Amino acid sequence: MQLSMPYFEQAKVLVVGDVMLDRYWHGASSRISPEAPVPVVNISQTEDRPGGAANVALNLAALGCQVTLLGVIGLDEAGMVLEQRLQSTAIVTDFHRSLSKPTITKLRVISRHQQLLRMDFEDRYTWEDSCALAARVESHLDGVDVLILSDYAKGSLQDCQALIQKARSHNIPVLVDPKSSNYQRYQQATLLTPNLHEFEQVVGNCRSERELLDKAREMIDSLQLNALLITRGEQGMTLIRPGHSELHLPARAREVFDVTGAGDTVIAALSGALAAGETLPESVAIANLAAGIVVGKLGTATVSAPELRWAIYAEQGFECGVVTEEQLLLALADVRANGEKIVFTNGCFDIIHAGHVGYLEEARKLGHRLVVAVNSDASVKRLKGDGRPINTLDRRMAVLAGLEAVDWVIGFDEDTPERLIDTLKPDILVKGGDYREDQVVGAPIVKTYGGQVKVLSFFDNCSTTSIVNKIRKNALFN
Template sequence: MKHVSPDFHQARVVVVGDLMLDRFYFGKTKRISPEAPVPVVNVERLEDIPGGAANVAMNIASLGANCRLSGITGQDEAAAVLQQRLLSVGVDCLFHQSPDYPTIIKSRVISAHQQLLRLDFETPFAADVWQGMQSLSKSLLADARVLVLSDYQKGTLAEPQYWIQQAHQQGMTVLVDPKGNDFGKYRGADVITPNMAEFEAVVGAVHSEAELVEKARQLLAEFDIKALLITRSEHGMTLISDGEAEFHLPAIAKEVADVTGAGDTVIATLASALAAGQTLEQSVTLANVAASIVVSKLGTATVSAPELNSEFARHQGDHNSDHSFAGAVTVEQLKIAVEQAKKRGEKVVFTNGCFDILHAGHVSYLHQARAQGDRLVVAINTDESVTKLKGPGRPINPAERRKIVLAGLADVDWVTCFEGDTPEDLLREIKPDVLVKGGDYDKKGVVGWEIVEGYGGEVKVMGLVDNCSTTAIVNKINQK
C-alpha cells in the first residue's frame, strides 16, 4: 500500500462519549507504613490528563485534526481542569454539565514506573441524564465528516441510536468503540472497534482465524454494521468489511510499556484518517502503527502526525505491498499473509533458527536470504526447543524478545514461532518457494529439503560470516 500522508488539518471529527479525568500522583517509595503493610509514597508531582472519550479527542487533536467533543460532566473543579486541558490543544468542548453528578475521576498512584493503586470517583448517571445533550446535537455535528461514539458504559451513550441516526442524516461516517455484550444498540454503525475480549463476549469463544471471520460476518449481517475492526493485542488487528475480503495486520513488534488508552488511539487515528479522505484499509494501517507507538509510552499518551509518519516510513519498505505489514505473526496469520503474497506473484523465502543473540553473522545471512525472493519468513524455535538444542541457560532471550529484534530488521517481513524440534510441519502448511539455510553443508543436510523440493520449491545454502557465533559470544561474556 503506497502511503500518502493524510492532511489531518482538513479533517473534522466529532466525539461523543463518557468523559473522565485521569489523575496521576507520582512519587518515590522508600518505606512501609507503620499503620498498615502498605508502601508510603512521597508525592512529588500531580498530573491531570483527559481520559475516556476525552482521550480520544486528545489523540485526534495531537494528529492535527479538528475535533469537537461532547459528554457529561459535573459542575466542579475536575470539569474545569478537563475543559482547560482540552482547550489548550484546540479541542472544541460542548459539555453537558449536570449539577447532580460529579465529573468522573480515576486517580492512580505511581512509583518507580509502577502503578500501586487506582481510586475511582464516580456516580452512575441516571438513564435520562444524557437527554440534556440533545440540544447540543445540531451545532455539535455541523460540518464534520466522522462521528466517534466512545462508550465506557458510564451512561453518556445510554441511547447510541440517537447519535447514529442524527449523524447519518448529516451524511457522516459513524465509528463506535463499544462496551458490553450487546452490539445491537450500535445497529447501523459504519465501523465498530472491539478488542478481542469484547468481541468474544458477544459471539463466544473464537478458536481459529476462519471462525473469527465467520462470526464477524454474522455480526455484520445481524446488526447492519458495515465493518468490524477487531484489535487483538500481540496478534495485531483484523478488519472484516461487508462484501470485502478480510484484512489482517500483524502487530508491529515492540516492547510494551503500557497499554492504557491504546484503544482510544486506534479509533482516534482511524477516525482522523477517514475524515482526511483515506480509504478504510489505509486508515486501519495507520491505526495499527499508531497503536504500536502509544503502547511503548507510559500512561495515557497520544501520537503526533510526525511520529505516525516517521514510524510508518520505518516499517513500510518498498518490498512491503498492499495487504501484509511486516511484523510478528501467529502461524495462522502467516498462512494468510503468504497466500496473499503468492496471489500477487511474490516469491516467498523461508529460513529458521534460534536467533538467540542477534549478531553480524545473522544480519548478513538474513540479507542474503532476503535477496532470494520478494518476502522473507523467519521461523524461530520455541524456548523449550532452544534449551533442548543448546543446553541449560539458553535461550538468553525468550521467544517474544527474539521476535521483536528480528521484526525490526528491514530484510524480514514476517516472524513466527514453530512448535516442535523442526519446522517441517510449518513448511508443509505454507509451502515457501525457497528454503534457505546457512552453513557449509550440502542442501540435503537442510531439515525439510525433501518437503520443499517435493512440491517444486528450491533449497539454497548460504555462506556464513566467519568468527560470528552466539555460543562464542555467551562464552566470552561468561569468562568476564
Template sequence: MNLSALQNLHSANVLVVGDVMLDRYWHGDTGRISPEAPVPVVKVSSLEDKAGGAANVAKNIAHLDGKVGLLGLIGKDDNGEKLVNILQAESIDSQLVTVDSLPTIAKMRVISRHQQVVRLDLEEPFEKEHSRLLTKQLEAVIDNYDFILFSDYNKGALADIQAMIKIAKEAGKTVLVDPKMSDLSFYKGADFITPNLNEFKLAGGNATTEEALTDSARKLILESGVKAMLLTRSEQGMSLITETEKYDFPAQVLEVSDVTGAGDTVIATLTTMLGAGMSAKDAVEMANLAAGIVVGKLGAATVSPEELSAKLGQYLRATGEHYQTPFEDVLQHIEFAKQNGEKIVFTNGCFDILHAGHVRYLAQAKAMGDRLVVGLNNDDSIARLKGEDRPINPLNERAMVLSALASVDWVIPFGKVEENDTPANLIASISPDILVKGGDYKVEEIAGADHVLSHGGQVEVLSFLDGCSTSNVIKKARLTKS
C-alpha cells in the same frame, strides 16, 4: 499505501462524543511500608493531570493534526474545570455539558517506579436524561463535521446513542464506535465498530479458530446492523471484517510497555486517516502501526505524524518518501511534545548544501535531548547574508532534505528583515530546553541565548568538522565545472 495521505491530515474533520474523564497521576518513590497498614508509603514528588476517556480520543486526533471537536458530560467541580483547561491547551474544540448534580468522572492513580500502586475512581453514572443533553448539542453542531466518533466507556454519556447515530446517519456522516456494551445492536447504523477481543467474546464472538472468528464476526455485523468491524486482537494484531471481506494485520510491536489508551489511539488514527482520504484497508493499516508505537510508551500516550511517517518508512522498507511537517504546524507539534515531557533542542542555519559536517553536527545536537528543531534561514535572508547568487537550493528543497534526516524532527523557517536575519524571535516562541550553535561563539554572542538561559535552559557550542563548509563545496563544484 504511501505517505502522501499524511499531508492531508488537516482534511480530517471529526466530532468525538462520549464519556470524558480526568486522568490524574501522583508520581513518587517508595522506600518503606506504612506502620499503619501493610501498604507501601509513596512520597509524592509530582502531580500530572491528563485528558482521559473520550477526551483522550480527541487528544489523539488533535496530535495527528485532525480538526476535532468534543462533546461530553462533566460536573460543576474543580476536576471539570481542570479538564476544560487541558482541552483548551490541546487545541480541542470542546463543548462539554455541565451536570450540576454529578461529579466529573476522574480516575486517580498513584505511580511509583513505573508501577501503579493504587487507582481511585471518582464517578457516578450519568442517566439517559443527561445523555439527551448531548443529543441536542449534537444536532446543533453536526453540520460542522464529516465524521462522528462515539467513545463508549459505559458511564452514561452515550445512553441515548441510538438517537445520536440516527441523527448522524440522516446528516450523511460516517459513524465510528469504540463499544463497551455487549449487545452490539446498541450501535446499530454505525459504519465501523472497534471491539477488542474480550469485548468481541462478550458480544457472542467465537475466537477458537480463525474460521470461527470470521463467521461469528460476520454474524454479529449482520445482527447488530453495523457495516464493518475492526477487531483488535492484542499480540495477534487486528482484523478488518465486513460481510464479504477480511483483512488481517500483524502486530507491529516487539516489546509492550503499557497498553493503556491503545484502543483510543486505534480508533482515533482510523478516523483521522479515513478523514484524510485513505481507503478503509489503508486506514486500518495505519491504525495498526500507531498501536505498535503507542503500546511502547508509558501511560495513555499519543502518536504524532512524524512517528507514523518513520514507522511507515520502516514498514514499507524505505520507499524514499518521508513526511515533512507543514511549517505552520511545527509550533503546535513542539507544544504537544513539551506536554509529553520531551526535551526540545534547537539549532539554526542556512543548510544550503547539506554535507558531512552538517550531518554530524545535527546528530550531536539531537543526542542532547528528545526532539531537534532546526530553524532554517529563508531564501531572502540567505541572499542578504551570503550574496545574491545564494541560496543554491530554495527553502522548500532545503527543508525537505533536512527533514529526511533521522536526527531532525522539525524544520521551521525564519529570517524576516525586521528580525535582522537572526532566530531570536523564533527561539522566544519555542523556548527550547537546549540551544545549540556551531562554531567558536561565546554564549553571550548567540542569538536567543539570553531567552533560553532566563527560562532555565542551557546553551551549547559545538565545533564544526574540519574542512567541511558549504562555501568550500560550492567553490570546488565551480572549479570542477570550469
C-alpha cells in the same frame, strides 16, 4: 499496501462520549507500611490528563484534525480541571453539566514507572443527562466528516441509536468504540472497534481463527454494520468487511510499556485518516502504526503527527536511505520540529573509498542528521567527461545509504546543488577537499539565512580520480 501521511488538517471530526479526568500521582516507594502490607509512596508529582472521549479528541488534535468534543461533566473541581486542560488545545468543547453526578475521575498511583493502585470516582450518569447531551449533537453535525461515539458505559451515551440515525441522515460515517455488552444499541453504525476481550464478552469464546471470523461476520450481518475492526493486543488487529477477505495487521510495538488509552488512539487515528480521505484499509493500517507508538508511552498519551509520519516512513522504508525531494522535505520538517540540526554535503561519489567514509563520519558529527546529495549520471559525465561515472546513480546512492553516518541520500541532475540547497536550507553545509570557505558551492545561500559552512579534508589522501587513473594504468600493463 502503500501508505502516505493523511492530510489530517482537512479532517473535521465530532467526538461524543464519556469524558473523564485521568489523575496520576507519582512518587518513590522504598518501604512497606507498618499499618498494612502495602507500599508507602511519597508523592512528589501530580499530573492531570483528559481521558476517555477527551483523550480520543486529544489524539485527533495531536494529528492536526479539526475536533469538536461533546460530553457530560459534573459541577465539581475535576470538571473544572478537565475543561482547563482542554482549553489549552484547539479542541472545541460543548459539555453538559450534570446537576447530580460527579465528573468521572480515575486516580492512579505510580512508583518507578509501575502502577500500584487505581481509584475510580464515578457514578453512572442519568437518562436526563444523556438526553441533554444528545440534544447538543444536531447543532454540531454540519460539515463533519466522521462522528465518533466513545462509549465507556458511564451513561453519557444511553441512546446511541438516536445519534447514529442523526449522523446517517447527514451521510456522516459513525465509528464506535464500544464498552457496553449490548451491541444492539450500535445497530447501523459504520464501524465498531472492540478489542478481543470485549468482542468475546458479546459472542463467546473464539477457539479458532475461523470461529472468530465467522462470529464477526454474523455480528456485521445482524447489526447491519459496514465493517468490524477487532484489536487483538500483541496479535495486532483484524478488519472484517462484507464481501472482502479479512485484513490482518500484525502489532507494530517494539516494546509495550502501557496499554492505557491505546483504544482511544486507534479510533482517533482511524477516524482522522478516514475523514482525511484515506480508504478504510489504509486508515486501519495507519491506526495500527499509531497504536504501536502509544503503547510505548506511560499512561494516557497521544501520538503526534511527526511521530506517526516517522512510523509511516519506516513502514515504507524511507525513514532513512534513498528518498525523493518531496519525501526529504517532509522528513526535514519533522526533525526541525524536534530542534535537530541538518548537515548537507554533496558530490559524485563515483567510487566510495576510505576517504569518503571518514569524511562523512566527520560531517555527521557536526549535527543530528546528514543529507548527502549525489550528482546524476548525466551531471557526472558533464563534469568528469566520457567514461564517467564508473557506477550508475542508483548504485552510488545505494552504497551511501548503507553507511551508518548517512541519514538520507538524494540525487540531483544539475551541475551544482545550489537549487537543492536553497530548497532544503540545511543548517550546516559541508564540503571536503582543498577549498576555501568562500569557494564552496552554495555557501552564500546558506549564509543568507544564518547557516554555517564547513570544509573538511578527505582522509587517507584518497580521491576517486586517482583510483580510476590507477586502475586504467594497471589495465594498460596487464
